[in-house]
Amino acid sequence: MPEGHSIHRLARQFSDVFLGQRLAVSSPQGRFGDGAALLDGRVVESASAHGKQLFLDFEGGLVLRVHLGLYGAWDFGGDETFAGASSIGAPRRVGEREIADDGGTRLSAAPPPPRGAVRARLVSDHGWADLRGASTCTVETVAEALAVRDRLGPDPLAGRVPGQGRGRGPGEEKPGDDGEEFARRITRRRTPVARLLMEQDIVAGIGNVYRAELLYRARIDPATPGTDLGADRAAALWRDAAATMSQGVRDGRIVTTDPALWTDGPDTLPAPVEAHYVYRRHGLACRTCGTAVMLAEEAGRKLYWCPRCQS
DNA sequence: CGACAATGTCGAT
DNA sequence: TCGACCTTGTCGC
Numbered sequence: 001m002p003e004g005h006s007i008h009r010l011a012r013q014f015s016d017v018f019l020g021q022r023l024a025v026s027s028p029q030g031r032f033g034d035g036a037a038l039l040d041g042r043v044v045e046s047a048s049a050h051g052k053q054l055f056l057d058f059e060g061g062l063v064l065r066v067h068l069g070l071y072g073a074w075d076f077g078g079d080e081t082f083a084g085a086s087s088i089g090a091p092r093r094v095g096e097r098e099i100a101d102d103g104g105t106r107l108s109a110a111p112p113p114p115r116g117a118v119r120a121r122l123v124s125d126h127g128w129a130d131l132r133g134a135s136t137c138t139v140e141t142v143a144e145a146l147a148v149r150d151r152l153g154p155d156p157l158a159g160r161v162p163g164q165g166r167g168r169g170p171g172e173e174k175p176g177d178d179g180e181e182f183a184r185r186i187t188r189r190r191t192p193v194a195r196l197l198m199e200q201d202i203v204a205g206i207g208n209v210y211r212a213e214l215l216y217r218a219r220i221d222p223a224t225p226g227t228d229l230g231a232d233r234a235a236a237l238w239r240d241a242a243a244t245m246s247q248g249v250r251d252g253r254i255v256t257t258d259p260a261l262w263t264d265g266p267d268t269l270p271a272p273v274e275a276h277y278v279y280r281r282h283g284l285a286c287r288t289c290g291t292a293v294m295l296a297e298e299a300g301r302k303l304y305w306c307p308r309c310q311s
Numbered sequence: 312c313g314a315c316a317a318t319g320t321c322g323a324t
Numbered sequence: 325t326c327g328a329c330c331t332t333g334t335c336g337c
Contacts, residue, residue: 003318052319071331116331133331135320200320208320250324254318265318300325301319 002068004205005248008161009088012249014047014056014129016086017078021124023058028121029132030115035139036120039061047050049159050149051204063145064120069135077107078127085126087162090251091264095098146207152204153185154178156241161249173311183234186226194222194303206241209279210248211273212304213256216277221310222303278304 025039042058049055056064066072077087111128112123119127120131131137140148158178184227185202195200206214216223219238220229229237248254257276258265260276269275277287284297284306291308 058327067319069329070317071329072319073331086316135329198319209318249323 002052002072003207003210003245003248003254004051004155005156005245005254006047006213007052007054007068008157008249009252010054011049012043013074013076013086013088016045016088017076017127018056018122018129018153019047020044020123021040021126024123026121026123027119029117031117031121032119032137035064035137038139039239049161050097050155051152051200052207053148053152053204055149055198057142057143061142063142065136065138065140065145065148066120066131066134067136069133072075072134073132075130075132077108077111078124082109082124082127105205149163153202154181155204156182157205157245157249160242160246170196179235179238181239183231186237187229187231187233188226190225190227192222192228192298193220193224194305195299196226198299198301203238203241205245208301208303209254209276210241210245210256212279213254213276214244216306216310217244217256219309222299222305257287278306280304 020043022041022043023039025036027033027036039058039062042060042062043055044057046057047055048057052067054068055067056066058064076082097271107124109128111123111130114121114130116132117136118130118132119134122129155178182203189196194211194215197206197214198208201233212222214237217240218233219234220237242254251269253269253275255269257270257272257274257277262268262270264270278293281293282302283292285291286293286306286309289306289308291306294305294307296303
C-alpha cells in the first residue's frame with residue numbers, strides 16, 4: 001500500500017542495483033509470461049517514477065510499467081556487490097508495509113524458489129527482484145508509457161530523489177517546481193480538497209495517509225472546496241508535500257509529526273504510534289488541542305481530521 | 312484458522 | 325456507490 005514516496009524509493013533502488021545490467025526476466029506465476037519474454041535478456045537503461053507509477057526502461061524502447069495497487073510489493077536480494085550498490089540499504093521488501101529496513105540483505109545472487117504468486121522476476125549477475133500483488137505490470141512502448149505519465153498531475157517528488165531517473169525514460173524527472181500547475185489544477189474545482197488531493201490527475205503520488213496528514217499540517221478543513229483554497233494555501237500545500245514526502249523517501253516510512261513530539265527524542269525515527277497527527281487516530285486526542293480526532297468514510301476511503309485545528 | 316482491513320484504482324451498476 | 329483485484333499482517337475464537 002504504497003504512496004508516491006515508496007515508488008520513488010523503488011526507482012532509486014532499481015537505478016542503484018540494475019542500471020546497465022542485462023536481466024533475465026521471467027514470470028513464475030505465469031500471468032506476465034508474454035511481457036517477460038519480451039524483456040528477457042535486455043539491458044536496463046533507466047528507472048524512474050511519477051506519482052505511484054514505476055517505469056523501468058529497457059534497451060530497444062521497451063518499458064516495464066508497474067503500479068503496486070493496494071498490496072503490491074517488490075522483494076530484493078543479492079550478493080555483496082548488489083547490497084553495496086543500494087543507497088537505500090538493499091531492503092528485502094519495499095512497497096507494502098511501512099516497516100523499517102530489517103537489515104537482512106540476502107547475501108545470495110541466486111533467487112530463492114518463488115514463494116506465492118511471483119508475477120515478475122528480474123535476475124542480474126548480482127541479484128534479483130520479485131514482484132507480487134501488483135495491479136499493473138505491463139510492457140509498453142516509450143510512447144505508451146509517456147501517455148500514461150502525461151495523464152497524471154505534477155508530482156511533488158519530481159526532481160527531488162537523488163540518483164533516480166538517470167538516462168532518458170518515460171518517467172524522467174524534470175527539474176523545476178510544478179507548484180503553480182498544482183495550484184491551477186486544485187483551485188479550479190469546487191470538490192472538497194480532501195478528495196482532490198487523492199486524484200492523481202490533480203497531484204500525483206499522494207494517498208490516504210499523506211492527504212490526511214498534509215491537511216492537518218496545513219490546518220485546512222478537509223471539506224474546503226478547491227475553489228476556496230486560494231493561491232497561497234495551495235502553494236503552501238505543495239511545498240509541504242514536497243518536503244514531507246521527500247523525508248518519506250529518505251526514511252522509507254511516512255513520518256509527519258514534529259520531532260519535538262517524539263518521546264525518544266529527535267535523533268531517531270519515532271515509534272509508529274507517534275508518526276502521524278490524525279491518520280488512524282480516530283477517537284484519540286489531537287496532539288495539539290486534545291479534541292477527539294474525527295473519522296468519516298469518503299469515496300470508499302477513511303478520512304481523519306481534527307475538527308478544532310482544521311476549521 | 313478464519314475474518315478483516317490496508318498507504319489503490321478500475322469498471323460495472 | 326460497490327465489488328473485483330488477490331497479498332499479508334493482525335486480531336479474535
